[in-house]
Amino acid sequence: MTTNTPIAAKEERQERLDRGIKVRTEGLYALTSWREMSYLLAPRALLIFGLLFLPLLMDPYWQRVVCVAAVYALLALSFDFLAEYVGLVCLGGAFFIGCGGYISGLLNHHLGWSPFITIPIATIAGAMVSTLILLPCLRLRGVYFAIVSFMFPMLTVNIIVALNVFGGTEGISALATLPNIWFDQYIVIAVLIIALFVMRRLVNEDIGLIFRSIKDNDQAVRASGISITLYKIKAVFIAALMGCFGGAYMSHQYGWVGISLFAMDFSILPIAATVMGGGGTLVGPVLGALLLTPLSEALRGFGQLRVVLYCLILMGFIVYKPEGMMNYLQRKYHQFEHWRKV
Amino acid sequence: MLEVKNLMVFYENAIAVNNISMTVTEGKITGVFGANSAGKSTLMRTISGIILDQKKKQEMKGGERITVLGSITFAGEDIIHMKPSDRARKGIILCPERRRIFAESSVMENLKIGGILATRSQAKKTLDYVFTVFPALKELKKREGGFLSGGEQQMLAIGRALMAQPKLLLLDEPLLGLSPLMEQMLVKAMHGINKQTGITTIIAEQYARPILPIVHYGYVLENGGAVVEGTSRELMKNPDVKSAYFGL
Numbered sequence: 001m002t003t004n005t006p007i008a009a010k011e012e013r014q015e016r017l018d019r020g021i022k023v024r025t026e027g028l029y030a031l032t033s034w035r036e037m038s039y040l041l042a043p044r045a046l047l048i049f050g051l052l053f054l055p056l057l058m059d060p061y062w063q064r065v066v067c068v069a070a071v072y073a074l075l076a077l078s079f080d081f082l083a084e085y086v087g088l089v090c091l092g093g094a095f096f097i098g099c100g101g102y103i104s105g106l107l108n109h110h111l112g113w114s115p116f117i118t119i120p121i122a123t124i125a126g127a128m129v130s131t132l133i134l135l136p137c138l139r140l141r142g143v144y145f146a147i148v149s150f151m152f153p154m155l156t157v158n159i160i161v162a163l164n165v166f167g168g169t170e171g172i173s174a175l176a177t178l179p180n181i182w183f184d185q186y187i188v189i190a191v192l193i194i195a196l197f198v199m200r201r202l203v204n205e206d207i208g209l210i211f212r213s214i215k216d217n218d219q220a221v222r223a224s225g226i227s228i229t230l231y232k233i234k235a236v237f238i239a240a241l242m243g244c245f246g247g248a249y250m251s252h253q254y255g256w257v258g259i260s261l262f263a264m265d266f267s268i269l270p271i272a273a274t275v276m277g278g279g280g281t282l283v284g285p286v287l288g289a290l291l292l293t294p295l296s297e298a299l300r301g302f303g304q305l306r307v308v309l310y311c312l313i314l315m316g317f318i319v320y321k322p323e324g325m326m327n328y329l330q331r332k333y334h335q336f337e338h339w340r341k342v
Numbered sequence: 343m344l345e346v347k348n349l350m351v352f353y354e355n356a357i358a359v360n361n362i363s364m365t366v367t368e369g370k371i372t373g374v375f376g377a378n379s380a381g382k383s384t385l386m387r388t389i390s391g392i393i394l395d396q397k398k399k400q401e402m403k404g405g406e407r408i409t410v411l412g413s414i415t416f417a418g419e420d421i422i423h424m425k426p427s428d429r430a431r432k433g434i435i436l437c438p439e440r441r442r443i444f445a446e447s448s449v450m451e452n453l454k455i456g457g458i459l460a461t462r463s464q465a466k467k468t469l470d471y472v473f474t475v476f477p478a479l480k481e482l483k484k485r486e487g488g489f490l491s492g493g494e495q496q497m498l499a500i501g502r503a504l505m506a507q508p509k510l511l512l513l514d515e516p517l518l519g520l521s522p523l524m525e526q527m528l529v530k531a532m533h534g535i536n537k538q539t540g541i542t543t544i545i546a547e548q549y550a551r552p553i554l555p556i557v558h559y560g561y562v563l564e565n566g567g568a569v570v571e572g573t574s575r576e577l578m579k580n581p582d583v584k585s586a587y588f589g590l
Contacts (some may be wrong), residue, residue: 013409329403
């Protein structure tokens with residue numbers, strides 16, 4: 001009995017409960033008061049207005065960074081979607097960027113089409129090309145798919161250099177650029193916001209349900225009479241759309257396409273952003289990318305050492321906070337904790 | 343041998359084990375019975391310490407919080423905060439639910455992995471013993487674990503647990519998904535192991551009927567709490583237990 005007393009003294013546990021307002025705002029009741037509505041709208045509004053006001057606060061140099069960060073955010077979003085909702089760990093971000101960029105650049109260079117036509121065409125055509133090329137690997141899962149998708153950008157670069165097509169190592173320059181820097185920024189931010197909210201909706205629709213079950217147990221999905229290849233194709237296409245838009249946009253933003261569009265950064269940074277932001281939250285990776293890209297820009301003075309920094313951040317988050325930023329914040333926002341006697 | 347006192351386990355806000363106290367006598371078989379979700383497996387995981395591992399994993403993921411309260415005394419030592427690996431060294435060996443055979447290793451390799459804590463001579467002796475208890479395994483030495491039938495896998499799992507030189511053997515659902523014939527055979531084997539080696543055993547099982555005759559003392563769990571306890575004979579006579587768990 002003597003052992004029991006010290007234990008009895010600390011017989012408390014921390015209880016975690018959903019806030020009342022969270023439970024209420026899950027249903028129609030959310031519409032009954034401003035308080036409830038603002039609970040729902042505040043985080044979303046914060047994100048949207050934060051993104052919209054971002055360019056106004058920046059000087060011209062950092063405005064360029066905003067553009068690049070938004071492209072990375074799109075890539076991170078597509079990575080998170082594929083990895084956390086479909087179970088395809090796709091390291092082919094650079095491939096999507098490259099496909100979109102080259103298609104748009106070639107159309108503009110050879111046919112002289114305006115960016116307003118080439119970007120949409122490149123987005124869709126690039127996504128189709130990427131999906132077609134990834135098609136034979138779709139039966140792979142986990143690390144195998146990651147390896148194969150990681151190799152495609154390198155493969156393409158070497159083809160371009162070896163055959164000296166599409167401008168070879170020099171790329172294609174003097175492409176039409178977008179009207180001005182404001183347009184540059186707002187078009188990509190608008191696409192980012194739309195893509196984010198569309199994806200959030202999509203993963204909770206029926207099709208998202210199928211995606212998630214493919215990740216969980218693809219045999220059971222097959223047993224339900226659903227072709228998992230078809231749905232993986234759809235998923236890769238959706239993800240590639242975002243990446244290819246980023247590529248096409250970048251080619252016109254710089255007025256140049258080259259093999260650096262296939263740079264490894266485009267494949268790696270989205271992973272870092274996803275780990276940092278919190279996988280599976282969709283908004284987390286976007287924020288992660290929006291934080292990491294400027295950070296790497298600010299550290300440009302360190303040269304290659306900034307890669308070391310990425311790695312340190314990545315390692316820090318994996319070891320100490322594997323759930324990521326957004327999962328943590330969401331929990332704090334929706335739930336409260338208190339100690340309770342047992 | 344093992345004293346569990348006021349043990350409570352929470353998965354987030356849901357209570358899985360509610361204030362269970364139990365005593366396990368050395369050298370005897372203790373039964374833990376209950377329907378699904380009664381808390382049997384959680385109890386076994388808590389005694390073997392695997393729950394601490396789960397807890398850590400959930401913490402890292404930011405998932406549900408697992409809280410373990412109470413005390414578990416094994417051979418005079420409070421082990422509630424002890425790591426599962428240390429508990430295994432102390433002789434608390436869990437034979438997990440659904441067997442968890444190393445599917446890509448052969449039967450022999452599985453047994454060897456189990457015997458990693460044993461000395462060479464102990465391992466050799468136990469290996470021979472496992473093959474006398476389960477002669478079927480002897481013919482399957484080279485077969486990969488994943489290609490065994492359910493019953494063979496269960497034999498292998500028990501054999502692997504024995505190889506670790508248990509002082510307290512925890513068998514979680516040893517009869518899961520087995521044919522009545524295989525059940526009989528395993529029950530006989532478990533009884534034999536206990537009698538011949540004197541290893542203290544706890545068997546958690548929802549299908550109580552074949553197990554009950556061999557247990558010395560049993561606990562019936564319901565919704566996390568122990569509702570009835572008694573010797574095997576007392577349990578068999580108890581009308582509530584009869585109707586609920588034996589369908590008599």
